[in-house]
Each structure stands twice: as C-alpha cells, then as structure tokens.
Amino acid sequence: MxxxxxxxxxxxxxxxxxxxxxxxxxxxxxxxxxxxxxxxxxxxxxxxxxxxxxxxxVAPACRHFIECGGCAIQHLEADAYRAWKRGKVEHALRSKGIEAEVDAIVPCEPHSRRRVTFSARRTAGGMLFGFVRALSNEIISIGECPIAVPEIMARLEPLKALASLICVTTKPFHMTVTATGSGLDIAASDTGKMDERQRRAAADFVIAQHFARLSVDGEIVIEPQKPMVRFGDVAVNVPPGVFLQATAAAEAAMAERVGAHLARAKRVADLFSGCGSFALRLAAKAEVHAVEGDAAALAALDHGFRFATGLRRVTTERRDLFRRPLTFKELNAFDGLVFDPPRAGAEDQSKQIARSDVPLVAAVSCNPVTLARDLAILLAGGYRLKSVTPVDQFLWSPHVETVALLEKPRKRR
The missing domain is CATH 2.40.50.140 (Nucleic acid-binding proteins)
Structure with missing residues (x-):
C-alpha cells in the first residue's frame, strides 16, 4: 500500500x-x-x-543511480552530503562519550576510484556485466560510472569480453579491476575451472589488450607486466587481490597527516601495514617495523623497500594482530605508531597500545563505530586526542575513512 x-x-x-x-x-x-x-x-x-x-x-551524476546498488546518495547537494558524512564520525565519537572537534572532511573527487569490483553472469542472452542492484542479486549492465577512474571505464567492453572468456559457470562471479601504473590488474573469483584452451585464449586476450595481469581465485593466469603502485616515491609490485586504499588521493591525504604527526619519531611501528602505503612513506625519516598477517603483502612491501633508495631501515613481521597483538612491552621500543585495521577495528591491540608509553599514535579506520570504540580505550589509557579528520574516499556511499591523531607524555625510564 x-x-x-x-x-x-x-x-x-x-x-x-x-x-x-x-x-x-x-x-x-x-x-x-x-x-x-x-x-x-x-x-x-x-x-x-x-x-x-x-x-x-540535486540531479544524480549517473544515469544508473537508484537502479545500481553502488551509490546511496548522489541526490544530495555536495555541502549537505559532506556534512552528513562528517556527522557520522561525530555521532560515533559521542556514542562513546568522546567530545572532540571533528575537522572538515577531505572531499573525494569523481572519477578517482582506482579499484572497482564488477559482477558478471552468463545468461541465455549473453554475458551480464556490471554492478548488483541494491538489496538484490540482480546484475545491472552499466555504461558509465562517475566514481571510477577513466582508465577502467574506457575498457568496459574488453573487460566484459574477458569475463566471457574465463567464465565456466552459470553462477554469478566477480571481477575486481585495479588501475595501476603498469595497466589494469584483473582479479577474478568463482569463475569455475578453466581448461587449457580457455586459459590460453584468456592469456592471449590479456596480451592483446595490454592488461597488466589476470589472476583467477588468487592464481596468476598471465602477467605481462607486474602491476605497480607508488607509495610516495617508492614503487611496489602489488600481489593479486591485495588491499589498497580506494583512491590514491585519499591515501596521500591520510599519509600526509600521519607523517606530519609522526615527524619527530625515530622508530615507528606500522600495524596492519598491508603493502606499505604508510610504512614506505614513513621510512623516508624513520626506521619502520611493519607488521601484517598477509604474507604476500609483506613480501611486496619488503621488495619495494629493497629496491628503493634513500630510505631508513624497514623490517617486517608476519603476525595475526587479532590473535596475537603486539604487547605493550614490545610497543615500548617505538616512539611512533600507526595502525589501520579492517572494519572490525583493533580492540585487543588498542588495549595493549593503551598500556604502552608510545608517545605518538595515528589511528586510521574505515569504520567510525569501531574507531570510536578503539579511541575510547586509548583515551582511558592516558592518550589525548589531538585531531580527528574524516576522509571521503567512498564517494556517494555511506562509508567514511577517518584519521585520528593521539599523543601521550612518555614515561622516563
């Protein structure tokens, strides 16, 4: 009704x-x-x-808005939209009793998202290739996306053709496409098992289209060019499916704030370091110990460090920080710390940080709710919140990144 x-x-x-x-x-x-x-x-x-x-x-920027489930709020005027996202961070902090001034949000420009996940499915009428309709499993074919970088959207038809070549299932599957300095890196999943003929056809197509790499379910099918991403001045060859910040501009904005906060630190720990988006920038001025559970990401970080010039020493440690967080005694070896956990946050690790006497801490999060929980732990442990900056890298979606900077007077030993 x-x-x-x-x-x-x-x-x-x-x-x-x-x-x-x-x-x-x-x-x-x-x-x-x-x-x-x-x-x-x-x-x-x-x-x-x-x-x-x-x-x-306002008029939506994309003709697929409402039909496509990728965006929630293209219809809201820009200033009001940014105020809404900033308000999400303010609300999350207040819910944990944290009264803090939240900076203006760092905006996200259209056509800047460097990684896009497409959905695909073979049907009797041909290959469906696009995004999933909101609150459903229906795939919507698309002809534009004002969020994604032009390098991806200009190749929609070849990407759809490649999806058809690698598809060995009638079920939906996913194709994640990342724009790198070497070309498009394509990571597909749940496509079914290809035979040798299909693998050769897909490999030939990748070469002909000048794509950098094709991997399926984590296995590299062909890699004409190693996909390369720059973290500051350091080039890193990223492994298939590895985590990257959604936009290069947001990553740079966050790294700038983290780097300025930790500028006095001589020895820094980077927890949940990934491929080194923070660690390799920070290593220009400090020794860095990078801790991460993903072995491939750590190997890429280490390789990037070893082939770079002008960096201080960078060490790596593979460790599941959810099961085995760095203890406060281990953390006391550092005078600076950055942590950027997944959406679940870093509750147990935050408890150890709170007990430590690391004087400078930068917390980065894509989830204001878990960030507020973790910040409350740090504040109860004696840290003082210097600033909170929302960063919009998920344009027209409900998601917002945040950088929180904290400090604590260091105990004399």
Whole structure:
C-alpha cells in the first residue's frame, strides 16, 4: 500500500527516515524535509514519488543511480552530503562519550576510484556485466560510472569480453579491476575451472589488450607486466587481490597527516601495514617495523623497500594482530605508531597500545563505530586526542575513512 511520509533525517546508510505511529520507516533515496509517497513493507519502504522535494535535492551524476546498488546518495547537494558524512564520525565519537572537534572532511573527487569490483553472469542472452542492484542479486549492465577512474571505464567492453572468456559457470562471479601504473590488474573469483584452451585464449586476450595481469581465485593466469603502485616515491609490485586504499588521493591525504604527526619519531611501528602505503612513506625519516598477517603483502612491501633508495631501515613481521597483538612491552621500543585495521577495528591491540608509553599514535579506520570504540580505550589509557579528520574516499556511499591523531607524555625510564 502506498503511503505518504514526511522525512525527518538521514540514516547511517543514507536512507531517509520517517517517524510513524508504528515506528521509524527507512526510505532509500528520500531526503530530510521531503514529503514522499512510498510503498511500505514493515520498517522499509520503496520510494514512489517525491511530492515536496528538499531544496538540497540535486540531479544524480549517473544515469544508473537508484537502479545500481553502488551509490546511496548522489541526490544530495555536495555541502549537505559532506556534512552528513562528517556527522557520522561525530555521532560515533559521542556514542562513546568522546567530545572532540571533528575537522572538515577531505572531499573525494569523481572519477578517482582506482579499484572497482564488477559482477558478471552468463545468461541465455549473453554475458551480464556490471554492478548488483541494491538489496538484490540482480546484475545491472552499466555504461558509465562517475566514481571510477577513466582508465577502467574506457575498457568496459574488453573487460566484459574477458569475463566471457574465463567464465565456466552459470553462477554469478566477480571481477575486481585495479588501475595501476603498469595497466589494469584483473582479479577474478568463482569463475569455475578453466581448461587449457580457455586459459590460453584468456592469456592471449590479456596480451592483446595490454592488461597488466589476470589472476583467477588468487592464481596468476598471465602477467605481462607486474602491476605497480607508488607509495610516495617508492614503487611496489602489488600481489593479486591485495588491499589498497580506494583512491590514491585519499591515501596521500591520510599519509600526509600521519607523517606530519609522526615527524619527530625515530622508530615507528606500522600495524596492519598491508603493502606499505604508510610504512614506505614513513621510512623516508624513520626506521619502520611493519607488521601484517598477509604474507604476500609483506613480501611486496619488503621488495619495494629493497629496491628503493634513500630510505631508513624497514623490517617486517608476519603476525595475526587479532590473535596475537603486539604487547605493550614490545610497543615500548617505538616512539611512533600507526595502525589501520579492517572494519572490525583493533580492540585487543588498542588495549595493549593503551598500556604502552608510545608517545605518538595515528589511528586510521574505515569504520567510525569501531574507531570510536578503539579511541575510547586509548583515551582511558592516558592518550589525548589531538585531531580527528574524516576522509571521503567512498564517494556517494555511506562509508567514511577517518584519521585520528593521539599523543601521550612518555614515561622516563
């Protein structure tokens, strides 16, 4: 049944929220202050029409918006959008009793995302290639994406053709495409097992299209060029499927803030170091100990260090920091620390940091909720919060990155 609603506010996922006698109703693509009609099912509703639009409503940047599930909030004016994302960080901190001034958000420009995950499936009508519709498993074919870098979007048809060559299943599968300094790095998963003929055909196609690499389920099929990413002045050959920050600009902005905060440190620990996006930049001024659970990422970091010039010593340690965090005694060997965990945060590691006397700490997180939890632990351990900076590298999505900088007076030994 279609019902008229008045939207009060934006929810954490970008849905408009309307209050009713039966409780709140979440209406995707509706904005605060709007009167809308929507088809309600329990606490969610499908937007049917905007009766009274908000003055902050703007035309979406992409013709696939609403149909494609990749973006939640292209329809909100830029300043209001950035205020909403900054507010997510403020709200998460307040929920843990942390009163802190949150800096203006570092904006994300369109056409800047260097890694995109496409979905694909073979059908009777041909290969479907694109993104998944919101709240469904349906794949939407796309002809544009204003988030992704032009290097990826200019190759949509060859990528779709490659998906057809490597597909040995009727089930949906994924193809992650990363723009690197050597060309496109393509990592597919769940495509089914290719025979030798298919592997040769796919390899020949990759060479003809000047793609850098094709891997399937972590196994390299062909690598005409080693995919290379620069972390500051250091070139790193990244392994298949390794974690990278979504945009190079956001990575640089975060690294600049972390580096400035740790500028006085002579020996730095980089926890959850990945391939070295922080470690290799910090090594220009300090000795760095990089700790990471992914062996391939650590090997890439170490290789990048060994072939670079002008860096201080960088050591690596493979370690599952969730199961075995660095203890406070181990941490006391450092006078600077950066940690950038996955979305689950680093609760146990934060408890050890809180007990340490490392004077300078930089916390980087893609999840304001777990960041607030970890910061509360550090503050209870005597740290003082110097600054909190949101960084938008997930344009028009609910996600926001944050860099929090802390300090603690160091005990005399």
């Amino acid at each position: 279609t019902t008229r609603f008045t939207v009060q506010r934006l929810g954490a996922q970008g849905d408009g929220i309307a209050a009713t006698a039966e409780g709140e109703v979440f209406i995707p693509f509706a904005l605060p202050g709007e009167t809308v009609t929507a088809a309600r099912e329990k606490n969610r509703a499908t937007l049917m029409a905007v009766v009274e639009p908000s003055p902050q409503r």
